[in-house]
Amino acid sequence: MGAAMDEQKAGSTIAVQAGAVAPRTKATSYPEPFASRMSGRVKRQLGDLFGLRNFGVNLTTLLPGGESSILHRHSKQDEFIYILEGRPTLVTDEGELELAPGMCAGFPAKGIAHQLVNRSDTAVTYLEIGDRTPGDEGTYPKDDLVASQDADGRWTYRHKDGRPY
Amino acid sequence: MGAAMDEQKAGSTIAVQAGAVAPRTKATSYPEPFASRMSGRVKRQLGDLFGLRNFGVNLTTLLPGGESSILHRHSKQDEFIYILEGRPTLVTDEGELELAPGMCAGFPAKGIAHQLVNRSDTAVTYLEIGDRTPGDEGTYPKDDLVASQDADGRWTYRHKDGRPY
Numbered sequence: 001m002g003a004a005m006d007e008q009k010a011g012s013t014i015a016v017q018a019g020a021v022a023p024r025t026k027a028t029s030y031p032e033p034f035a036s037r038m039s040g041r042v043k044r045q046l047g048d049l050f051g052l053r054n055f056g057v058n059l060t061t062l063l064p065g066g067e068s069s070i071l072h073r074h075s076k077q078d079e080f081i082y083i084l085e086g087r088p089t090l091v092t093d094e095g096e097l098e099l100a101p102g103m104c105a106g107f108p109a110k111g112i113a114h115q116l117v118n119r120s121d122t123a124v125t126y127l128e129i130g131d132r133t134p135g136d137e138g139t140y141p142k143d144d145l146v147a148s149q150d151a152d153g154r155w156t157y158r159h160k161d162g163r164p165y
Numbered sequence: 166m167g168a169a170m171d172e173q174k175a176g177s178t179i180a181v182q183a184g185a186v187a188p189r190t191k192a193t194s195y196p197e198p199f200a201s202r203m204s205g206r207v208k209r210q211l212g213d214l215f216g217l218r219n220f221g222v223n224l225t226t227l228l229p230g231g232e233s234s235i236l237h238r239h240s241k242q243d244e245f246i247y248i249l250e251g252r253p254t255l256v257t258d259e260g261e262l263e264l265a266p267g268m269c270a271g272f273p274a275k276g277i278a279h280q281l282v283n284r285s286d287t288a289v290t291y292l293e294i295g296d297r298t299p300g301d302e303g304t305y306p307k308d309d310l311v312a313s314q315d316a317d318g319r320w321t322y323r324h325k326d327g328r329p330y
Binding site for chain 1: 183276
């Protein structure tokens with residue numbers, strides 16, 4: 001064995017216990033009335049912690065009643081989830097499926113619309129991965145919402161008739 | 166609750182138990198003598214199963230003595246790992262660290278060189294994520310190996326003096 005390595009070294013993080021990472025302080029970028037629906041969601045931004053740029057990895061907790069997002073699909077970015085704890089319901093525009101620990105699901109760009117909803121009485125924890133292909137748009141088949149990303153990756157939201165929120 | 170949804174639908178996979186996915190049949194693209202070192206490694210390609218293109222997600226098992234890869238870094242692609250079971254040793258060119266379930270690590274392009282080695286007597290299972298930014302190269306600080314990806318993402322390997330394997 002070589003020399004022991006501190007978990008924190010020269011300002012760069014090598015490895016951490018994911019659950020010990022501080023939650024993201026900004027709860028959501030959604031406008032109301034959608035932002036309030038995210039109150040049962042806590043995200044820990046694991047990928048950013050290590051300086052990853054090409055994709056994001058979050059450890060996300062959904063309290064009972066919590067939702068992962070508004071039902072949506074991306075135009076360019078892929079998404080992947082892996083369930084660690086609890087039994088969320090995967091809601092899509094083609095039906096629903098209860099997930100369990102050790103299950104995973106993937107959502108290619110322009111695929112089915114999707115969200116996770118925690119209809120159980122215990123917390124759900126999962127990993128979510130999404131890439132950062134620029135120029136992405138989000139479409140929301142059940143809500144009056146359209147999202148687009150600017151050059152810095154920030155989401156802006158409009159009504160479907162074009163009015164800003 | 167809406168209509169029940171089959172896990173397999175119209176040829177596209179919605180969600181699966183990750184451990185039930187068939188392992189990749191090609192064990193490694195490394196040339197010898199490196200290929201034989203990967204005999205204790207089993208990869209289940211979860212992202213590909215769902216048609217994801219922008220990044221790959223594997224559920225990887227390392228048997229006792231197994232290695233995740235040769236010690237390496239990427240020039241353009243980021244990597245991330247999340248430990249599900251077992252206690253692998255994270256070996257880098259800056260030291261070593263034993264990992265445990267619930268720990269994660271990230272390796273930005275051009276960062277520290279890294280590999281996982283299972284020095285324990287029980288299997289290690291982890292998720293590994295890597296993006297597919299084109300034109301990537303792999304460098305191997307401890308071995309006589311240089312890797313580059315062609316336009317289709319296939320790796321080709323050379324000795325450090327340029328000779329092919």
